[in-house]
Amino acid sequence: MNSIQHEKPTSALGTLFKPQISSVMANMARDNAFRLDAGNYSPQAISTQQLLQRGKHKNKKLSDIGDVFGFGPFKRTYISDPEFGIPLLTSAEIMGINPHPKIMAKADLPKWSQYQVKKGWIAVSCSGTIGNVAIIPGKWDSWGMSQDAIRIVPEKPYQGLIYTFLRLPFIKHQIVGSKSGSVIDHIYADDLKRLDVPFPAQGVIDKLDCLISRVLHLREESDNFLSEANSFVTEFNGLAQFHKEDEKWFDTNKEVESVIVNSKDIILNNDSGSEYRLDAHFYNPMAQLAIENIKKAKTEVKTIEDVTERVFLVPRFKRNYVDEKYGHPFLSGKNIIQTRPTNLKYLSKSETKNLELYYLEKKWTLITCSGTIGRTCFVWENYENYTATQHILRVVADDAQIDPGYLYAFLSSQYGKLQVLRYSHGSVIDEITGKQIGKVFIPLLSKEGQKQIGDLVRSAYEKRAEAIRLEDEAQEILMKALT
Missing domain, CATH: 3.90.220.20 (DNA methylase specificity domains)
Structure with a gap:
């Protein structure tokens, strides 16, 4: 049967790299809509086709x-x-x-x-x-x-x-x-x-369907637990629910989004550890309303600085990315809000100095602090001992002061996010600092109330971890059946 074959280059470029060469049967090109671009017939694609064709199972088109x-x-x-x-x-x-x-x-x-x-x-x-x-x-x-x-x-x-x-x-x-x-x-x-x-055999198909149904159920349960924790943060602290319509603008018609700020407020903000902020965003009505409601809460009010051991960034460092087997997983800001990280990169174990300094630890709360600000993640049954970009703030709770799960729940709530976002600054790329996060106000529940919310958070993350484990188990079952 006729075949299509990549020719080995004869130019000087051929000495600079080793070309990938593969022979392709003409019927494969026919079945592939007569595609003649090389990427469609990479060695990996061909080996996949061969694996499926020589398997003992009948194949069907996805359609x-x-x-x-x-x-x-x-x-x-x-x-x-x-x-x-x-x-x-x-x-x-x-x-x-x-x-x-x-x-x-x-x-x-x-x-x-x-x-x-x-x-x-x-x-x-x-x-x-x-x-x-x-x-x-x-x-x-x-x-x-x-x-x-x-x-x-x-x-x-x-x-x-x-x-x-x-x-x-x-x-x-x-x-x-x-x-x-x-x-x-x-x-x-x-x-x-x-x-x-x-x-594969019908029993394998049924097993895969059962596992993936369970994965979907676990993730839905996890979302429900986090939503419940979020609701309890406002309910248990006696915080009012508020919406965009509650904003109080100087121009009530909102033709110009403007607010009036007393010079005394600017000075007081600086005394509390902020800067002399003159940007209107810092005084946006929603954030001001959040702070006002928190100060009226029926529970004690402190700052994040008061209830944490530290809030910090790792310094910038040289990164050498390598294949998974030679490296250590490295999280971007996008990865921490995904069901499971996609396009995960790996830092070289041999070429990264003091790699252990960049490890994440259990019970930490992560907050993106550059570009898209305020994304949060709780390190629990997921990213322990991973490394992460310097664009993610690490918030380390003081266990004697606050339940780490409750701290995460508050920072991921509307009351936490609005305060975090008001501190954003930067002419091109938005940034926030650990010191600014430290000035965010947080109402402190009783130990029992904090634990109730914290347990919901921990259970939610455990369900996410179980969902990932079941997905991996399903892949192992399918691969075993195919090979």
Whole structure:
């Protein structure tokens, strides 16, 4: 049978690198929409195809066991009132733990309902960063999703099989290999429809479906626990719920968002450890209202500085990234809000001086402090002994003063976030410092109340860890069945 073969370069460039050469059968090109770009026939892609073809199991096309579809770009208008729109997830947000997507107006998009997703559907990022796979939880049911994610509606009982199969590293490599685009990488629904999915024994299929259903349930429980902890922070401290409509502006029509500040307030803010802040953002009405309500709380009020051992950043350091087997996991600010880190980098163990100084420890709260500010994460059954970028603040609770889980719950609540964000500064890239975080006000519950909230946080993170473990178990079961 005819074959397509990469020729070995004869130019001087051939001495600078070792080219990857592979022979491709003509029928493989035919089955791959006659694609002739080399990336589609990388050695890894070919070995994947060979593994699936020589397996003892029957293969089916993905399109035979699920409805696979996507959309082209569509015009949308974003609004602030959710009553007149639906949340629209981006391809990055589908990997997030608790995304807060923009609201897409229904009025300007007559067919808006076709962009809605349902619980149990599978989403695959298809533009920019390709191949990330997520399963839609109940909270996102009837939310919208942008054209940058392909939808898969699995037939029963193939949800677990499809989700686990698409997450296998060598299958992701195959998906990425089918990308196209001169500037921004893309894949299309047809690229996924052509994937060969091996069919293990029915018992394995049922086991995968059970495991992935459990994964989805655990993540939903985790989200519910954190929402409950957030509610308890305001309820137990007697803090009022407040909304955007409660803002108090000098111009009541809000044609110009302006506030009046007494010079005495500027001086008092400096006395409390801040700077002489003259930027209007520092005095925004929502943050002022949060502080006002906290000072009226029925519990004792302290600052983060009072209840922590330290709030600190690690210094900038030289980074040498290496393959996983030679390195130590390194978290970016984006990674700490994902269900599990994607595109994780690894620091060289041999080339990074004093690597142990950058390790994260259990019970710490992490806060992003550069660029996108205020993202939070609790180190519990997840990132112990990982390293992380200097753009993440480490908040170390004083256990004698405060429950670390309660500290995290407050800083991730609306009352905590509004105070953190008001300290942002920078002409191009927003920044906050550890010293500024130390000046955030926090109401202190009784030890019992703190523990109740802290236990919810810890249970939520333990459920997330169990979900990741079950995903890994599902991959092991599928790989064992295939090999």
